[in-house]
Amino acid sequence: MAGHGIPRSHPRYWSLVLRERLVEAWRQGIVVPEGLIAHGRGECFDYLIGEETQWFAREAVRAAAAALLLAEHPVISVNGNAAALAAEGLVRLADLLGAPLEVNLFYRTEERARRIGELLRRHGARRVLGVDDATARIPGLPHPRGMVSPEGILRADVVLVALEDGDRTEALRRMGKTVIAIDLNPLSRTARMADITIVDNIVRAVPLLAETVQELKEKPREELENVLRGYDNDRVLAGALRFIKERLEKLAEEGIAMDPRRQ
Amino acid sequence: MAGHGIPRSHPRYWSLVLRERLVEAWRQGIVVPEGLIAHGRGECFDYLIGEETQWFAREAVRAAAAALLLAEHPVISVNGNAAALAAEGLVRLADLLGAPLEVNLFYRTEERARRIGELLRRHGARRVLGVDDATARIPGLPHPRGMVSPEGILRADVVLVALEDGDRTEALRRMGKTVIAIDLNPLSRTARMADITIVDNIVRAVPLLAETVQELKEKPREELENVLRGYDNDRVLAGALRFIKERLEKLAEEGIAMDPRRQ
Numbered sequence: 001m002a003g004h005g006i007p008r009s010h011p012r013y014w015s016l017v018l019r020e021r022l023v024e025a026w027r028q029g030i031v032v033p034e035g036l037i038a039h040g041r042g043e044c045f046d047y048l049i050g051e052e053t054q055w056f057a058r059e060a061v062r063a064a065a066a067a068l069l070l071a072e073h074p075v076i077s078v079n080g081n082a083a084a085l086a087a088e089g090l091v092r093l094a095d096l097l098g099a100p101l102e103v104n105l106f107y108r109t110e111e112r113a114r115r116i117g118e119l120l121r122r123h124g125a126r127r128v129l130g131v132d133d134a135t136a137r138i139p140g141l142p143h144p145r146g147m148v149s150p151e152g153i154l155r156a157d158v159v160l161v162a163l164e165d166g167d168r169t170e171a172l173r174r175m176g177k178t179v180i181a182i183d184l185n186p187l188s189r190t191a192r193m194a195d196i197t198i199v200d201n202i203v204r205a206v207p208l209l210a211e212t213v214q215e216l217k218e219k220p221r222e223e224l225e226n227v228l229r230g231y232d233n234d235r236v237l238a239g240a241l242r243f244i245k246e247r248l249e250k251l252a253e254e255g256i257a258m259d260p261r262r263q
Numbered sequence: 264m265a266g267h268g269i270p271r272s273h274p275r276y277w278s279l280v281l282r283e284r285l286v287e288a289w290r291q292g293i294v295v296p297e298g299l300i301a302h303g304r305g306e307c308f309d310y311l312i313g314e315e316t317q318w319f320a321r322e323a324v325r326a327a328a329a330a331l332l333l334a335e336h337p338v339i340s341v342n343g344n345a346a347a348l349a350a351e352g353l354v355r356l357a358d359l360l361g362a363p364l365e366v367n368l369f370y371r372t373e374e375r376a377r378r379i380g381e382l383l384r385r386h387g388a389r390r391v392l393g394v395d396d397a398t399a400r401i402p403g404l405p406h407p408r409g410m411v412s413p414e415g416i417l418r419a420d421v422v423l424v425a426l427e428d429g430d431r432t433e434a435l436r437r438m439g440k441t442v443i444a445i446d447l448n449p450l451s452r453t454a455r456m457a458d459i460t461i462v463d464n465i466v467r468a469v470p471l472l473a474e475t476v477q478e479l480k481e482k483p484r485e486e487l488e489n490v491l492r493g494y495d496n497d498r499v500l501a502g503a504l505r506f507i508k509e510r511l512e513k514l515a516e517e518g519i520a521m522d523p524r525r526q
Binding site for chain 2: 019022023026033034036037038039040041042043044045185187238241244245248249251252
């Protein structure tokens with residue numbers, strides 16, 4: 001399946017493996033064609049951040065873990081791409097937090113919601129909302145992309161979204177929710193609207209977030225509150241942009257050096 | 264069809280129209296899922312160059328027009344994404360040059376090659392190679408992605424490729440061909456390997472290239488040779504990177520100013 005035929009020595013090995021995983025999930029009716037295009041945009045930004053978790057993502061992950069542990073009703077929103085790329089880690093995260101997973105789709109069909117729910121349950125998910133019970137509505141969003149579970153996103157105080165649309169992030173913020181976003185584009189509306197923005201690939205961010213939740217789980221409430229108070233999302237986003245600019249400079253130099261016409 | 268339901272006032276109108284066009288072409292068997300992902304990467308870089316034709320693309324287009332007019336056997340290579348996004352302009356360009364179009368696919372199936380050939384003919388293409396006659400082989404590329412027409416790419420002196428894979432661009436260069444590439448990523452292997460790299464969206468670059476060929480068509484040979492002699496692809500690529508860096512800085516400033524939490 002994933003990675004089949006791609007040598008591990010290939011410089012873009014992981015990128016190619018993820019691409020195959022997405023195409024496979026599309027064949028299974030979990031990912032929509034628009035999700036494949038969105039993944040391509042993500043690939044571009046992942047390349048620009050060096051395809052590694054950088055300091056700005058680590059800071060955001062720590063704050064996100066604290067916010068999720070302090071939440072009364074945290075909910076983990078899952079769309080097709082997130083399920084295809086990070087189902088296992090999302091289930092583990094939900095388990096550690098005792099939080100529900102909620103299938104929440106921009107291009108919602110009942111069939112696709114059902115398939116994603118099944119995928120999450122196959123990975124051991126205990127509580128999956130948004131499959132049969134997406135009966136409530138986020139104000140300001142058209143049907144069906146505004147439909148959520150009354151037990152999940154509707155009543156949540158903290159929502160983790162990954163690879164999310166800007167309109168939806170904005171609507172969640174208007175409802176007064178704390179939004180944690182995993183988004184590779186530090187300039188996207190979601191990245192700028194969220195309270196905590198993890199600028200990293202979901203396949204790296206989710207396992208790190210689960211690990212950090214595990215680590216902070218037994219800490220006193222004040223310590224978690226201190227982590228949150230010390231966190232500055234604007235600084236993190238500015239840091240991500242600065243990193244990309246510096247990397248572009250570096251790549252430009254290497255690029256010319258690597259040019260075979262120059263040798 | 265394309266653009267349906269998207270208001271023209273939407274800030275990303277054209278980007279969304281193109282995305283719909285790609286998904287539609289995928290439904291018609293012209294574009295592969297991997298092509299959708301590749302399009303997403305392109306969207307990201309288009310966003311970074313401001314979704315407009317910049318000076319570095321204009322310079323490259325002028326050199327490309329001169330190279331194509333000076334060529335003895337120019338060939339215009341067409342893959343699924345290029346056909347979906349720019350069939351009309353590619354046909355016009357081929358007509359102006361009296362050059363063949365060649366269907367040349369990374370993920371080649373005979374069915375898809377046939378569909379793309381039909382699409383080009385519906386747009387008025389006179390000569391389409393690579394559908395029934397992809398019997399020759401580019402040395403160093405595995406079957407079927409190395410198959411080309413003996414009347415087309417195999418004997419061409421100048422090949423225009425769009426949205427092309429790095430391995431294939433490299434193989435064409437090894438065969439001694441002049442390669443003109445349309446590629447939104449100034450850091451891609453194709454962009455760095457090509458003789459002339461047009462860093463622009465194919466939907467803008469191809470009509471501009473056709474227009475420029477028309478304009479230079481009656482010029483004396485020496486004038487075209489002068490255009491080529493004065494062209495420096497490294498300067499153009501460095502310019503594209505510099506532009507992206509400066510735009511990131513600008514977007515970062517605007518982004519923070521636009522942040523609703525700041526108002």
